[in-house]
Amino acid sequence: MNFEFYNPTHLIFGAGTLSKLGEVVSKHGSKALIVTGGGSVKRHGVFDKAVSSLDTAGVAYAECAGIDPNPRITSVKRGADIVREQGCNVIVALGGGSTMDAAKVIAAAALYDGDPWDLIGHGQENWVIPTETLPIVTVPTLAATGSEMNCGAVISNHETKVKSFVQTEALFPKIALVDPELTLSVPKDQTAYGVCDIITHVTEGYFNGADGTPIQDRFAEGTIINAIAWGKKAVANGSDLEARTQVQWASIVALNGFVQAGANPAGFPVHMIEHALSAHHDITHGAGLAIVNPAWMRFAAKARPDKFVQFAERIYGLKPERSDDLECALEGINRLEAFLRSIGCPTRLSELGIGEELFSKYAEDAALVLRDEDGNLLGRPAMSKEDIAEVLKTAL
Amino acid sequence: MNFEFYNPTHLIFGAGTLSKLGEVVSKHGSKALIVTGGGSVKRHGVFDKAVSSLDTAGVAYAECAGIDPNPRITSVKRGADIVREQGCNVIVALGGGSTMDAAKVIAAAALYDGDPWDLIGHGQENWVIPTETLPIVTVPTLAATGSEMNCGAVISNHETKVKSFVQTEALFPKIALVDPELTLSVPKDQTAYGVCDIITHVTEGYFNGADGTPIQDRFAEGTIINAIAWGKKAVANGSDLEARTQVQWASIVALNGFVQAGANPAGFPVHMIEHALSAHHDITHGAGLAIVNPAWMRFAAKARPDKFVQFAERIYGLKPERSDDLECALEGINRLEAFLRSIGCPTRLSELGIGEELFSKYAEDAALVLRDEDGNLLGRPAMSKEDIAEVLKTAL
Numbered sequence: 001m002n003f004e005f006y007n008p009t010h011l012i013f014g015a016g017t018l019s020k021l022g023e024v025v026s027k028h029g030s031k032a033l034i035v036t037g038g039g040s041v042k043r044h045g046v047f048d049k050a051v052s053s054l055d056t057a058g059v060a061y062a063e064c065a066g067i068d069p070n071p072r073i074t075s076v077k078r079g080a081d082i083v084r085e086q087g088c089n090v091i092v093a094l095g096g097g098s099t100m101d102a103a104k105v106i107a108a109a110a111l112y113d114g115d116p117w118d119l120i121g122h123g124q125e126n127w128v129i130p131t132e133t134l135p136i137v138t139v140p141t142l143a144a145t146g147s148e149m150n151c152g153a154v155i156s157n158h159e160t161k162v163k164s165f166v167q168t169e170a171l172f173p174k175i176a177l178v179d180p181e182l183t184l185s186v187p188k189d190q191t192a193y194g195v196c197d198i199i200t201h202v203t204e205g206y207f208n209g210a211d212g213t214p215i216q217d218r219f220a221e222g223t224i225i226n227a228i229a230w231g232k233k234a235v236a237n238g239s240d241l242e243a244r245t246q247v248q249w250a251s252i253v254a255l256n257g258f259v260q261a262g263a264n265p266a267g268f269p270v271h272m273i274e275h276a277l278s279a280h281h282d283i284t285h286g287a288g289l290a291i292v293n294p295a296w297m298r299f300a301a302k303a304r305p306d307k308f309v310q311f312a313e314r315i316y317g318l319k320p321e322r323s324d325d326l327e328c329a330l331e332g333i334n335r336l337e338a339f340l341r342s343i344g345c346p347t348r349l350s351e352l353g354i355g356e357e358l359f360s361k362y363a364e365d366a367a368l369v370l371r372d373e374d375g376n377l378l379g380r381p382a383m384s385k386e387d388i389a390e391v392l393k394t395a396l
Numbered sequence: 397m398n399f400e401f402y403n404p405t406h407l408i409f410g411a412g413t414l415s416k417l418g419e420v421v422s423k424h425g426s427k428a429l430i431v432t433g434g435g436s437v438k439r440h441g442v443f444d445k446a447v448s449s450l451d452t453a454g455v456a457y458a459e460c461a462g463i464d465p466n467p468r469i470t471s472v473k474r475g476a477d478i479v480r481e482q483g484c485n486v487i488v489a490l491g492g493g494s495t496m497d498a499a500k501v502i503a504a505a506a507l508y509d510g511d512p513w514d515l516i517g518h519g520q521e522n523w524v525i526p527t528e529t530l531p532i533v534t535v536p537t538l539a540a541t542g543s544e545m546n547c548g549a550v551i552s553n554h555e556t557k558v559k560s561f562v563q564t565e566a567l568f569p570k571i572a573l574v575d576p577e578l579t580l581s582v583p584k585d586q587t588a589y590g591v592c593d594i595i596t597h598v599t600e601g602y603f604n605g606a607d608g609t610p611i612q613d614r615f616a617e618g619t620i621i622n623a624i625a626w627g628k629k630a631v632a633n634g635s636d637l638e639a640r641t642q643v644q645w646a647s648i649v650a651l652n653g654f655v656q657a658g659a660n661p662a663g664f665p666v667h668m669i670e671h672a673l674s675a676h677h678d679i680t681h682g683a684g685l686a687i688v689n690p691a692w693m694r695f696a697a698k699a700r701p702d703k704f705v706q707f708a709e710r711i712y713g714l715k716p717e718r719s720d721d722l723e724c725a726l727e728g729i730n731r732l733e734a735f736l737r738s739i740g741c742p743t744r745l746s747e748l749g750i751g752e753e754l755f756s757k758y759a760e761d762a763a764l765v766l767r768d769e770d771g772n773l774l775g776r777p778a779m780s781k782e783d784i785a786e787v788l789k790t791a792l
Contacts, residue, residue, distance in 0.1 A: 004407060005409070007404075215646060216616075
């Protein structure tokens with residue numbers, strides 16, 4: 001347990017808080033770039049409410065709409081150009097994880113003269129670490145990535161088919177304005193993928209973290225238990241504000257550092273494998289995770305049954321025969337997979353029409369980013385290219 | 397669940413991290429005021445190690461030693477005077493909760509020309525809210541108050557016999573440098589009182605918080621379960637570094653906002669009652685809490701058995717007959733009290749030689765601070781002066 005924790009983002013949470021947007025943004029700038037995704041914020045009136053709040057507070061704005069899922073570095077460049085042309089001095093992300101991730105990197109790229117792709121780090125040489133950004137205000141409209149209150153961003157390069165990420169202090173939003181009402185209109189499938197994303201963030205830290213972190217384990221288990229219980233309700237009835245609220249809070253704690261602090265996870269193998277898949281196929285991140293996570297868990301449980309037994313016991317109340325009871329461990333994984341299926345997530349690649357043609361390519365891409373700065377393989381157990389291909393095979 | 401969360405303190409945690417002190421402090425100032433308590437840091441060599449690390453990094457220092465338990469506003473004034481005389485520009489707190497609390501207010505008082513007592517807020521008119529401080533680096537030598545990573549400080553005025561507190565953003569330490577090795581020499585009784593303090597911080601939020609916070613409930617329960625398990629080990633064997641590490645981490649999360657975020661507790665009645673006691677008697681805070689908390693819990697359980705039943709179920713595995721099974725709720729409280737006794741905490745006022753002579757005075761003092769800005773009574777249930785006196789009677 002040797003670690004650092006730092007998260008200076010000021011969180012403002014609660015139903016109805018969107019109305020505070022103008023007041024909040026006005027403390028950080030006079031002209032906002034509003035970054036949005038595919039248009040749902042306009043269809044559901046969220047954009048108008050946001051603009052009206054900015055207007056009331058005397059904050060002008062420009063717009064960068066149309067950020068795609070798996071956001072592209074070309075969109076980042078477009079956003080940074082608008083900032084410069086229009087003289088924006090604060091960035092407001094109004095959307096899901098892709099929109100927030102793009103907005104964070106736009107906030108850095110606007111102050112950087114070179115190619116924005118330089119700012120995206122892991123796995124590439126000559127990474128230019130962003131050290132300053134325009135102030136960022138995140139307003140999530142989906143409970144999933146936790147991007148609203150962390151300093152990470154995942155960006156894709158469609159030219160090179162690389163999906164990579166950057167995580168550095170300068171990217172912490174100044175403010176995360178989180179209004180669960182904005183998620184009431186999220187359709188069932190996206191709600192379910194979000195729930196899967198939340199659970200996977202927690203399981204990655206839980207299963208790949210260091211030993212001897214009993215408090216973090218309880219935090220992780222508490223988050224998973226609630227993501228399952230309230231996720232089920234949010235999928236069943238999208239208008240259930242209490243369920244939306246709990247799922248949103250789970251999404252924040254799952255990846256803002258609270259739950260993982262000190263667990264120091266040795267990589268996020270499930271995410272790295274999913275990124276390699278979605279760099280080649282336009283699949284929703286959460287759906288990809290629903291396929292990869294159970295497959296990875298079965299692989300890892302064989303190497304390290306104890307932690308998976310604890311998962312089975314504490315999440316599902318199963319009674320192991322021994323602390324390394326693999327059968328019990330696998331039953332816990334089966335239950336999680338059954339839950340994901342029950343809320344409508346795919347759990348096999350074939351359901352998305354993905355075959356084994358490019359397995360070695362996915363494995364190679366994932367292995368490239370699933371290693372530390374010295375080239376050591378990451379994950380518990382540490383995963384080679386061959387291990388990754390094996391996991392993918394069991395997910396067919 | 398409408399709330400804000402903000403905690404910009406940079407936490408550096410782990411055995412051996414004291415050696416980083418100089419490097420860390422040098423980023424925030426060139427001459428430190430080292431604030432210490434009764435001398436144990438000198439006896440155990442911690443002071444010398446700290447100074448040596450500052451020396452290596454080229455940081456000069458002055459010293460403000462002798463901060464008492466239940467730190468006094470006169471000590472704060474003395475510290476602020478040394479800062480001015482010696483030209484210090486960063487404050488290093490090296491000690492327990494009292495030392496850290498005093499150091500925080502010294503950091504504010506050094507930049508304030510009036511009487512430092514003006515800066516201590518709750519319950520007094522004309523509170524001057526501190527808005528700027530010298531940078532603060534906390535180095536706790538005791539796992540208890542959580543002061544290392546929050547923006548609160550409790551200060552006593554011996555002239556007026558008032559123990560009050562201040563909690564405001566400016567008092568967040570820049571850095572909390574938390575090295576569990578520094579707690580290896582803490583004697584059994586102080587270790588036990590610290591464990592009680594940690595548990596009470598969590599139960600205050602858990603029982604006085606809003607309804608509908610299932611994730612926070614799990615976080616709280618996970619912290620309590622571990623504070624009990626590892627607290628027992630740390631008291632049994634003070635050299636158990638793993639136990640010391642877990643207790644230290646529990647102390648941080650118990651009061652840095654992680655566990656309570658969104659629970660919005662309606663006051664900290666047990667703390668307010670204990671403060672009223674220790675303003676009149678020089679008792680260790682954690683020992684006072686061990687007496688007041690079970691008594692308060694029995695009082696509150698009658699008004700609101702459900703939450704206490706959940707506590708009994710999840711902490712002690714008890715099986716209630718109904719969700720409002722008061723007998724089960726009280727058995728959970730008995731178990732907690734028995735645990736506190738087992739580690740050597742007093743659980744009755746008579747053990748400290750305190751009788752009922754001043755009960756109405758304690759009740760009056762506690763009631764003064766156990767109310768919101770509009771004068772409404774706080775606590776769940778809201779507590780009148782008479783309720784407080786009733787709780788004290790059952791603690792005789």
